[in-house]
Amino acid sequence: MKYLLIMYPNAAVMDALSEKERNAVMEGHGDLMKKLKESGEFVGTLALATPDQSSVVRVRGGAPTVTDGPYVESEEFMGGVYVIDVKDNDRAHEVAAMIPDAAVEGLGVEVRPIIFSELTSK
Template sequence: MKYLIMMYPNAAVMDALSEEDRNAVFQGHGEFMTKIKESGEFVGTVALGGPEESSVVRVRGGVPAVTDGPYAEFKEFVGGYYVIDVKDRDRAHEVAAMIPDAAVEGLGIEVRPIVFSDDVSA
């Protein structure tokens, strides 16, 4: 079963960490990816730009209009995600718990099953 594991960075939480702790979180992602690649559970990952870099496209009267900024106001936002392929939901939670952000007070990892994809790798 494939799962989407989403990370929600929070600048205030990350800024409150020491430089050493922040670096440990960032480096921990490399270690995490190595582990799940070795287990064969890694499908892919994406790191996203921040909401301040986003734009919204709406079509009104057949004319597209583009506005700067995120679709909704944000305090927390999806900063990136992993796609994994594991035997069950319990294993998805085990894998999510291995992501360094999960151990940081004020951050969390969201786990959602992928119910449809037309991309065979996702």
């Protein structure tokens, strides 16, 4: 079954880490991807730009309007995801616990089953 593992970085939490701690988190992602590829559980990953680089599109009266900024104001935001294909929910939780962000005080990883996907590579 496929799962989306969602990371929600918090700038204040990340800024409070030492450079060594921040580097360990980043390097840990590379180690995790290697392990998941070796096990055949890795489907993909995405790192997203910060909310200040986002825009929101709304269609009102048939006309699209684009505004700058995030859809929701929040200290936390979706910063990236992993897509994994594992045997069950327990294994998805095990993999989520291996994501370096999960070990940082004030951060966590959301585990959400994927009920439908259609992905193409371009």
